Amino acid sequence: MVGAHRNIGSFIIRDMVDAARSSGAIPTLPPGPKGSFLTGNLSEYVPDQLGFLTRTAKKYGDVVRLRFLNVPLYLLNHPDHVEYVLVKNNRNFIKDRAERSGLRFLGQGLLTSEGDHWRRQRRLAQPAFHRQRISAYGRTMVESAERMLDLSWRDGETREVQEDMSRLTLEIVSNTLFGAAITENLEEEVADALGVVMERFTGGILFKVPEGIPTPANLRFRRAIRRLEEIIYGIIRERRRRAPDEETGDLLSMLLAVRDEATGEGMSDGQLRDEVLTIFLAGHETTALNLSWTWHLLAGHTGVEARLHDELRETLGGRAPTMADLPGLRYANAVVKESTRLYPPVWGFGREALQDCEIGDFRVPKGTQVVVSPWVMHRDERYFENPETFRPERWLDGSTDVLPKYAYFPFGGGPRLCIGSGFAKMEAVLLLATIAQRFRLRHAPGQETVEPLPSLTLRPRNGLRMVLAERG
Numbered sequence: 001m002v003g004a005h006r007n008i009g010s011f012i013i014r015d016m017v018d019a020a021r022s023s024g025a026i027p028t029l030p031p032g033p034k035g036s037f038l039t040g041n042l043s044e045y046v047p048d049q050l051g052f053l054t055r056t057a058k059k060y061g062d063v064v065r066l067r068f069l070n071v072p073l074y075l076l077n078h079p080d081h082v083e084y085v086l087v088k089n090n091r092n093f094i095k096d097r098a099e100r101s102g103l104r105f106l107g108q109g110l111l112t113s114e115g116d117h118w119r120r121q122r123r124l125a126q127p128a129f130h131r132q133r134i135s136a137y138g139r140t141m142v143e144s145a146e147r148m149l150d151l152s153w154r155d156g157e158t159r160e161v162q163e164d165m166s167r168l169t170l171e172i173v174s175n176t177l178f179g180a181a182i183t184e185n186l187e188e189e190v191a192d193a194l195g196v197v198m199e200r201f202t203g204g205i206l207f208k209v210p211e212g213i214p215t216p217a218n219l220r221f222r223r224a225i226r227r228l229e230e231i232i233y234g235i236i237r238e239r240r241r242r243a244p245d246e247e248t249g250d251l252l253s254m255l256l257a258v259r260d261e262a263t264g265e266g267m268s269d270g271q272l273r274d275e276v277l278t279i280f281l282a283g284h285e286t287t288a289l290n291l292s293w294t295w296h297l298l299a300g301h302t303g304v305e306a307r308l309h310d311e312l313r314e315t316l317g318g319r320a321p322t323m324a325d326l327p328g329l330r331y332a333n334a335v336v337k338e339s340t341r342l343y344p345p346v347w348g349f350g351r352e353a354l355q356d357c358e359i360g361d362f363r364v365p366k367g368t369q370v371v372v373s374p375w376v377m378h379r380d381e382r383y384f385e386n387p388e389t390f391r392p393e394r395w396l397d398g399s400t401d402v403l404p405k406y407a408y409f410p411f412g413g414g415p416r417l418c419i420g421s422g423f424a425k426m427e428a429v430l431l432l433a434t435i436a437q438r439f440r441l442r443h444a445p446g447q448e449t450v451e452p453l454p455s456l457t458l459r460p461r462n463g464l465r466m467v468l469a470e471r472g
């Protein structure tokens with residue numbers, strides 16, 4: 001593996017663990033920063049979540065013990081440990097406590113449900129995300145991007161690019177979910193309501209005032225959810241009335257048409273509400289951020305941008321990309337992959353152990369919260385040479401061919417792998433190709449440094465103001 005050295009502190013701690021082990025005294029508790037008696041590691045974590053996790057991983061190794069107030073939490077920093085939790089022993093883990101309480105409003109949707117209910121819903125929803133099925137959405141994606149460029153983007157203009165990407169990916173997820181059923185007015189309302197919902201997670205998912213307490217922010221949040229529900233139920237009702245089993249080719253029609261093989265039953269309105277809200281939420285901000293970070297990186301790496309432009313010229317020669325072009329857009333694909341490595345939109349997520357188990361050399365008691373972080377792992381120099389460098393070539397020159405599977409896991413893994421990963425990858429390359437053919441983006445003066453803000457997703461802290469230059 002490349003660059004295996006870590007800092008001296010980590011060697012000393014590893015040596016101590018090894019020494020204890022060889023003397024027969026297997027440590028039961030993983031090492032970790034001590035923190036304060038009352039709050040544990042919170043005071044260091046809260047002001048700098050990404051930095052703190054990265055530093056502690058470097059210092060303490062592959063399993064780090066942390067504590068937030070009275071909740072112990074293990075941070076796992078080895079691909080084998082990630083695989084153990086997400087794949088090999090996945091049945092021993094459910095979603096972590098923070099996600100269970102923070103995302104309760106998603107009900108029993110795919111992201112938040114567990115056990116048999118989740119398994120059934122996943123089986124029912126899976127065909128809607130099948131490769132052939134999603135490839136039909138490619139045209140919608142490109143046409144939506146072209147419409148945005150034609151109607152809103154002007155040469156020399158300064159724009160809030162993250163907002164533009166967010167509107168664009170929302171339009172795409174709405175069109176692919178609901179087809180023509182969602183009018184522009186409704187889309188505007190959905191965008192506003194989803195904005196309010198996401199606001200709740202600024203600063204992360206931990207320690208939110210419970211939804212039931214009527215603070216002004218909570219009331220706003222509840223109103224937004226109610227409005228989203230009204231819109232979703234309205235569309236479902238209309239669809240059921242018109243043609244209960246008609247397949248219009250959009251995701252909703254597929255979800256309406258699916259029948260459980262064993263029982264012959266379809267999804268109830270409540271289940272559809274949960275799935276649709278989940279897909280709205282999981283399927284638009286993540287991809288918008290993926291693209292936003294890509295524009296940020298390209299603006300700071302003009303050599304990469306030039307190579308991308310060369311590929312677009314050779315492969316497309318100015319015409320709009322189609323699904324058939326995707327295999328030829330190898331460099332564009334590597335650019336997206338590398339951008340997703342450095343700025344994984346889902347920067348960390350967790351599980352709770354149902355029963356005692358062992359991870360690495362440590363006993364993990366039932367109830368422990370375990371956290372895995374693509375942000376931390378993707379910057380580990382054991383796996384990525386010069387990890388802070390944006391170098392799409394690493395995905396083309398063979399240097400990443402030997403990576404352990406879970407050294408790179410922006411979409412999670414195992415049975416709960418992101419159901420939209422194929423959709424998202426296709427969307428990112430098609431939108432990148434469509435937009436980069438026509439515009440070059442540069443940071444607005446003084447806005448070159450863009451700090452990541454870890455919320456539920458990884459956002460640019462102060463947005464992303466960029467100047468557009470139309471390409472000749």
Ligand code: HEM
Binds near residue numbers: 284286
């Ligand atoms: C770059 C874009 C995206 C990223 C980085 C991403 C990342 C993830 C990750 C890491 C998970 C697993 C979480 C866990 O195991 O706890 C996940 C789950 C999920 N994602 Fe995505 N996602 C993206 C786009 C999408 C899109 C476009 C959709 C839908 C259209 C979507 C829908 C979902 C759903 C429904 C789940 C839950 C799956 C299950 O548990 O069965 N995601 N996503």
